Amino acid sequence: MTARILVVDDVAANVRLLEARLLAEYYDVVTASTGQEALEICEEGKIDLVLLDVMMPGMDGFEVCRRLKGSPRTQHIPVVIITALGQVDQRITGLEAGADDFLTKPVNDLQLLTRVRTLTRLKALTDELRLRADSASDPALAELLHPAAQEYQEPARLLLVDPDASSSRMIAGMLLQHYVVDEVSEPQTALLRGLERDYDCILVATGAEDGDPLRLCAQFRALEQTRLVPIILIASPGEEHQVLRGLELTVNDYLLRPIVPMELVARVRTQVKRKRYNDQLRASVARTVEMAITDPLTGVYNRRYLDGHLPTLFNRAQARQRPLSLMLIDIDRFKWINDEMGHAFGDQVLQEFALRLRRNLRSIDLISRYGGEEFAIVMPETDLASARIVAERIRGEIANKAFSFSDGRTLRVTASAGISTKKPFDDSPEQMLQRADDALYEAKKQGRNQVVAPAA
Structure with missing residues (x-):
């Protein structure tokens, strides 16, 4: 879905010019001629970016920006202040009012579309983070999105690649008040730094006589x-074609010399924020996936994951003609533990039981809570004889060492296990599970605290 952009200017000709440029790029454009109208549109409609002129009658652009950033309903909308060429004080006032970026009149098409693209993507990220924070009740995301959160985060680390030592010192000096900056002049050294350290943003300067900055950017993308x-x-001025090529390939944003310090800081701030939002979004997705496939009590995989992953392991073993074994292991008389000692105590037994399983199995073995007090263990590259040895070791680990708990109580626990192994022909994951379940039933029937492994 295309981004929706609000253009705010009291001069109709300026509005029409920006509107035409944005419509040509298939953006959805909304217009306003006063600050109050702009505030009402942002409050009521879905706006992804505001392009805001400074000089307007009544409420000027700075006040509009302050009100947008001061309202919980609109503070997440990116705002670009449009100032007159050379009005440095207006840029400072705009950034102090909370503006995310600024453009100067007459607005350059490349600068306009780059700023719009960058900030609308940031807005899309913000929307996704807000949605996940609300629906998943993720406090880490909610804290990240709070306006004050940026002030307390660890300073971002930047990598500056500039072959000109004096230029590098000047750019680093503009950034050091806000960021940690690593300066590098050689492309190969820069690539090594990228491998060694985690960076929030990389700045690559043109000017090397024997190097191609766009190739270096492409190499960063390949790592x-x-x-x-x-x-x-x-x-530098005159390198607009190279900038355009970079934006098409790998570059997120650009700056033209001579560099204005506040512009540099604003550009870097936007990219750092976007990187951190991206990182947190991926981490949130990973947490959600982990929650979906993990048993919350014991920390091992759940039945859903077993059902989805066992066929993959089975088919891989069949294709490679390698052994695969399966164990179902069950805590003996677990109902008595719950009834006599309480469900909270039973939960601790399950947690300790899962911990002992993990201690006695390999990283390639799949452990899942099959249901209640029953666990399933899939063992790749393991034949029936080896699986029985593993099962006996686990059974002994459970039976021979009493379970101790935080309240000082101890309990002797035993477990029964049934084992099956993959047959060379005419077999399936479901049949493997059924054979292991039959073997577990036989172990219970024979008196518990034992392993049954019928012939394959």
């Missing part, structure tokens, strides 16, 4: 460690 790190290209 796993820097693939998702935003890149800002620093170019």
Whole structure:
């Protein structure tokens, strides 16, 4: 879905010019001629970005920006202040009012579309984070999205690649008040740094006589460690074609010399925020996936994961003609533990039981809570004889050492296990499970605290 952009200017000709440029790029454009109208549109409609002129009658752009950033309903909407060329004081006032970026009149098409693209993508990330924070009740995301959160985060680390030592010192000096900056002049050294450290943003300057800055940017994109790190290209006037090519390929944003310090900081701040939002969003998704496949009490996989992953392991073993064994192990008389000692105590027994399973199994073995007090263990590259040895070791680990708990109580626990192994032909995961279940039933029938492993 295309982004929806609000253009705010009391001069109709300016509005029409920006509207035409944005419509040509298939953005949805809404317009307003006063600050009050702009506030009402942002409160009522879905706006992804505000392009805001400073000089307007009544309420000027700075006040509009302050009100947008001061309202919980609109503070997440990116705002770009449009100032007159050379009005440095207006840029400072705009940034102090909470503006995310600024453009100068006459607005350059490349700058306009780059700013719009960057900030609408940031807004999309923010929306996704807000949705996940609300629906998943994720406090980490909610805290990240709070306006004050940025002030307390660890300073971002930047990698600056500039072949000109004096230029590098000047750019680093503009950034050091806000960020940790690593300066590098050689492309190969820069790539090594990218492998060694975690960066929030990479700045690559043109000017090397024997190097191609866009090739270096492409190499950063090819490395796993820097693939998702935003890149800002620093170019000179006359290199607009190179900038455009970089934006098409790998670059997230750009700056033209001479560099204005506040513009540099604003560009870097946006990219760092986007990187951190991306990182937190991926972490949130990973947490959600983990919760979906993990038993919350014991920390091992749940039945859903077993049902989905066992066929994969089975088919892989069949294709490679390798052994695969399955164990179902069950805590003996667990109902008595719950009834006599309480469900809270029973939960502790399950947690300790799962811990002992993990201690006695390999990292490639799949442990899942099959249901209640029953656990399933899938053992790749393991034949029936080896699986029985493992099962006996686990049974002994359970039976021979009493379970101790935080309240000082101890309890002797035993377990029964049934084992099956994959047959070379005419077999399936479901049949393997059924054979292991039959073997477990036989172990219970024979008196518990034993392992039954019928012939394959």
